[in-house]
Amino acid sequence: MALSTFSRRGLGSTFAKPLSAAVSSRPISSDASLTIETSVPFTAHNCEAPSRAVTTSPSELLSFFRDMALMRRMEIAADSLYKAKLIRGFCHLYDGQEAVAVGMEAGITRKDCIITAYRDHCTFLGRGGTLLEVFSELMGRKDGCSKGKGGSMHFYRKEGGFYGGHGIVGAQVPLGCGLAFAQKYSKDESVTFAFLVLVNTDGMGTAEWRAAKSPAYYKRGDYVPGLKVDGMDVLAVKQACKFAKEHALKNGPIILEMDTYRYHGHSMSDPGSTYRTRDEISGVRQERDPIERVRKLLLSHDIAAEKELKVNNIGESAYTGMKLECKWGVIWAGSPVVVANVLLSLIVPMSISAVCKDEFVDIMDIEKEVRKEVDEAIAKAKESPMPDPSELFSHVYVKGFGVEAFGVDRKVVRATLP
Numbered sequence: 001m002a003l004s005t006f007s008r009r010g011l012g013s014t015f016a017k018p019l020s021a022a023v024s025s026r027p028i029s030s031d032a033s034l035t036i037e038t039s040v041p042f043t044a045h046n047c048e049a050p051s052r053a054v055t056t057s058p059s060e061l062l063s064f065f066r067d068m069a070l071m072r073r074m075e076i077a078a079d080s081l082y083k084a085k086l087i088r089g090f091c092h093l094y095d096g097q098e099a100v101a102v103g104m105e106a107g108i109t110r111k112d113c114i115i116t117a118y119r120d121h122c123t124f125l126g127r128g129g130t131l132l133e134v135f136s137e138l139m140g141r142k143d144g145c146s147k148g149k150g151g152s153m154h155f156y157r158k159e160g161g162f163y164g165g166h167g168i169v170g171a172q173v174p175l176g177c178g179l180a181f182a183q184k185y186s187k188d189e190s191v192t193f194a195f196l197v198l199v200n201t202d203g204m205g206t207a208e209w210r211a212a213k214s215p216a217y218y219k220r221g222d223y224v225p226g227l228k229v230d231g232m233d234v235l236a237v238k239q240a241c242k243f244a245k246e247h248a249l250k251n252g253p254i255i256l257e258m259d260t261y262r263y264h265g266h267s268m269s270d271p272g273s274t275y276r277t278r279d280e281i282s283g284v285r286q287e288r289d290p291i292e293r294v295r296k297l298l299l300s301h302d303i304a305a306e307k308e309l310k311v312n313n314i315g316e317s318a319y320t321g322m323k324l325e326c327k328w329g330v331i332w333a334g335s336p337v338v339v340a341n342v343l344l345s346l347i348v349p350m351s352i353s354a355v356c357k358d359e360f361v362d363i364m365d366i367e368k369e370v371r372k373e374v375d376e377a378i379a380k381a382k383e384s385p386m387p388d389p390s391e392l393f394s395h396v397y398v399k400g401f402g403v404e405a406f407g408v409d410r411k412v413v414r415a416t417l418p
């Protein structure tokens with residue numbers, strides 16, 4: 001995933017960076033196998049539920065944490081850019097639901113296809129898209145993944161097996177079926193994820209019980225099997241997607257219902273505060289937040305020190321600087337750590353990459369790095385030019401339509417469709 005330089009395939013680059021002083025002395029095998037039970041059982045319909053015991057590793061948990069923190073930060077930044085009128089039109093944010101985009105990637109491969117509706121920024125990032133492409137697209141710039149012509153709802157990355165990004169509710173289902181049939185005919189042992197219901201306890205601008213006749217979505221395929229999954233638990237999502245892929249290859253389609261909680265309302269025009277209380281939202285942040293859940297796992301398994309992982313629920317800085325809590329009884333003051341980090345970054349890079357190959361996990365100040373990456377991408381995206389007016393009719397499905405486009409004054413011809 002081009003969630004920065006980080007992911008299952010990008011772990012090397014993350015771990016090869018200089019160690020923070022606070023953790024460099026602790027040898028942790030990043031490949032060690034861990035088995036962790038999902039927070040709640042899966043509920044199955046017309047199939048056997050998968051095991052709750054999920055196999056993972058310290059490096060995978062770290063990558064989960066970082067990838068989700070990056071998505072959270074990206075979405076919070078998009079919210080600010082929208083409010084500053086740098087993003088126009090529609091904008092549907094995903095914060096709170098990051099475990100789905102990240103866990104799904106851990107359970108499948110890029111040969112498997114994903115197609116989704118309009119809430120697509122994080123799925124795109126999960127499929128290998130970059131922050132620059134995200135912010136450029138959102139701001140209608142040339143460097144966007146759809147050349148600045150699609151906007152928030154129309155992200156696309158075919159080379160990563162991501163087929164959109166669709167504004168029409170449900171449009172991804174028939175298209176996804178087409179992708180799945182193509183895979184079946186070519187017998188390439190891959191699958192398409194097109195019917196993953198992300199339930200966020202609310203319908204569009206209203207409570208779920210008012211929006212759906214039966215909220216047991218995993219059962220609504222009737223004869224089609226279904227699985228209800230805690231979509232706030234990245235390990236549960238990983239297990240479910242792995243299971244769904246195996247199931248689909250052997251038996252056919254399956255519906256996945258991911259039980260999530262999105263902090264933003266439906267879109268930027270829905271603050272999400274009229275049909276739910278502040279207490280409800282803050283309760284979820286405390287009890288179920290997907291990033292916090294992984295943070296707790298990292299701490300309880302002695303994979304990371306708290307100072308390294310201080311990202312709060314809304315993605316704002318909670319970096320404490322001077323107040324560090326190190327689980328291993330080593331107390332550091334903020335400034336010596338900063339100095340030590342700077343020195344280490346100058347002196348150690350080469351030796352560290354040798355040392356941390358297997359024995360050491362290199363834990364950085366993740367929150368700070370994520371914030372920097374997002375800020376840099378936004379700055380770059382702002383420099384990206386707007387698409388040329390001649391682009392207006394490129395990538396349009398109908399050919400030979402013979403249309404001219406005018407400027408706002410309706411007098412000057414700005415582009416002509418060939």
Ligand SMILES: Cc1ncc(C[n+]2csc(CCOP(=O)(O)OP(=O)(O)O)c2C)c(N)n1
Nearest residue numbers: 092119167168169170200202203204205266
């Ligand atoms: C076919 C169609 N009908 C209506 C709309 C307008 N619309 C956009 S999003 C939406 C509601 C989707 O609600 P839900 O499936 O709960 O998604 P969420 O709010 O979680 O994004 C509607 C009615 C549309 N885009 N497409």
